Amino acid sequence: MKTEQASEKTTADFLTIPGLLAILNHDEKVVSREFIYRSAQRGTIPTYRINRKIFVRLQEVLTALRQGE
Numbered sequence: 001m002k003t004e005q006a007s008e009k010t011t012a013d014f015l016t017i018p019g020l021l022a023i024l025n026h027d028e029k030v031v032s033r034e035f036i037y038r039s040a041q042r043g044t045i046p047t048y049r050i051n052r053k054i055f056v057r058l059q060e061v062l063t064a065l066r067q068g069e
Helices: 003-010 017-026 035-044 056-066
Strands: 048-050 053-056
Touching: 017 048, 017 056, 035 056, 053 056
Parallel strands: none
Antiparallel strands: 048 053
């Protein structure tokens, strides 16, 4: 039951990069914050800037990470 509630929260359109890291680390996949920020800067994962915050679409990012760099 807790898993269903957690998955419903992760299907939001936009998540911040720290939120994405929390989801990836929750599944015992340790990804450093530096890796995500560098991937965002290189354009490896799709990002959207609104003022000073960087947002990502979770499904697009997970697809990009599965395809590799």
